[in-house]
Amino acid sequence: MEELYNKLLTKIPKDNIRLNEDMSKHTSIKIGGPADIFIKIKTIEELKYILEVAKEKNIPITVIGNGSNLLVKDKGIRGIVLQIKIDEISVNATEIEVGAGTLLSKLSKTAYENSLAGLEFAAGIPGTIGGAITMNAGAYGGEFKDIVVSTTYIDKDLNIHTISNKEHNFEYRNSIFKDKNFIILKSKLKLKEDIKENIEAKMKQNSNKRKESQPIEYPSAGSVFKRGNGFITAEAIDKCGLKGYNIRDAYVSEKHAGFIVNKGKATAKDVIDLIEYIKQVVYEKYKIKIEMEIKIIGE
DSSP: OHHHHHHHTTTSOGGGEEEEEEGGGGSTTOOOOEEEEEEEEOSHHHHHHHHHHHHHHTOOEEEESSSTTEEEOTTOEEEEEEEEOOOOEEEETTEEEEETTOBHHHHHHHHHHTTEESOGGGTTOOSBHHHHHHTTOEETTEEGGGTEEEEEEEOTTSOEEEEETGGGOOBTTBOTTSSSSOEEEEEEEEOEEOOHHHHHHHHHHHHHHHHHHSOTTSOEEEEOBOOOSSSOHHHHHHHTTOTTOEETTEEEOSSOTTEEEEOSSOOHHHHHHHHHHHHHHHHHHHOOOOOBOSEEEOO
């Protein structure tokens, strides 16, 4: 890994590459073992170079965004972890083209500043546009499938493609990018004109709802489970009396039963054990299987 690290340093600024980087620094739940090599990617040229080197040396690649819907296991991640930080934004009439590493908070603010509505639902989601497209992120009645025009990505053979909205195969918390070995570079979104006062009012309303209903005062990976088919998963967990239940420092949030929070030094094993316990209790009571929304990676 040290030899590989030195080779990568010829093209990657030293400040953007780390050996044995603790992934708890890069996940919103503040949990995760070390990545062999961790790299912040600022340009497509850097990305292409790393992918070429990794392919030549048969090194596994893991791509992350802001780490907000992610649990990294305690032994960490082998190979190279790429954090996409490409975050250029350009506005053309009612369309915004945005780099995959752009934070949704920054993107929503840009839309507001240009009197463009349609992104208010995303203002408080603590992720990047790449992650949001991958999982078709949504909140308060909005989803990315409603506003995406196209997405440009790079495949494992370093070919660059652009696909239309329909080709994303958007579903609830899912898209073509969920299970493919593609890396999103940028997306184009179609919004609509509105006055700033209306946009700001909706953003504030959503922000207040989030503060009231979600445990934003503790590290978490967001909503752990998907919405059920005909039932609300958080309600089912709550009715099982699991709010506040904990395994060491991993707790079912008392504010929102769909969240697991880290109240100190929770490990990935604590969280995974708690997830399995929740699944078991809910199944025993209601005979329903609840599905994961967060992604678990590493070893």
